[in-house]
Amino acid sequence: TEIEPACPPAAGSNTVVGPYAVNQICHASNNRLEADTAACVRHKVPLVITSLQVNKEVIDAVHSYGGRVFHDVINVRHAQKALSLGVDGLIPVCAGAGGHAGTMSPFALVRELRAFFDGPIALSGAISDGPSILGALAMGADFAYMGSRFIATKEANASDGYKRMIESSSASDIVYTNLFTGVHGNYLAGSVRAAGLDPADLPSSDKTKMNFGSSSKGGNTAAKAWKDIWGCGQGIGTIK
Secondary structure, eight states, X not given: OOHHHHSSOOTTOXXXXXXXXXXXXXXXXXXXXXXXXXXXXXXXXXXXXXXXXXXXXXXXXXXXXXXXXXXXXXXXXXXXXHHHTTOSEEEEBOTTOXXXXXXXXXXXXXHHHHTTOOSOBEEESSOOSHHHHHXXXXXXXXXXXXXXXXXXXXXXXXXXXXXXXXXXXXGGGEEEESTTTSSOEEEEHHHHHHTTOOTTSOOOOOGGGOOOOOGGGTSOGGGOGGGTSOBOOGGGGGOO
């Protein structure tokens, strides 16, 4: 209700306003998924981004009002499964992407995806400036997907400490681990040290213990990694 009135351009304006999107974690442990999907349907969210698992019910719900679904993938197998269930676009989350991410080079993954998929691809992974956007388009992506670049902006509601650490860090300050959520992802090493851990000597997590639920419904919101351990991609060297 706050986003929708702000999206249409002013009367007589030639400004093109792109669709907003909502990210849905479709892992089985997310006990908010059904309610959050219903809210997306109610507001007819134009683009829903799904991750961790493909959920046919979410896809069908979004398609019921003409919305589109893009799904995060880290390999060809995930992409093929998502497409078989009806997603409209793919987001290859490649090496160096912030938060949950894969390890494949974008040069390899995008070209393999293009061998069987000619629909929209939004490439993610260490993209933070114009030259990297140009590179994403040149290798066959339709869109460049940036996240870490915007965390340090005035508009972002991230903490000041988070923003300052991004501005003072570079690719070598990113650690890749599955300790905090059970899924491998990229995090700021400084935030790991602040939590009393050694970024160079982190144990592995048990993937079966993943929990992306809400604490009010029996989940683990209070312990979610991103409250104290800050996700970030390798493209932050250009952010000052």
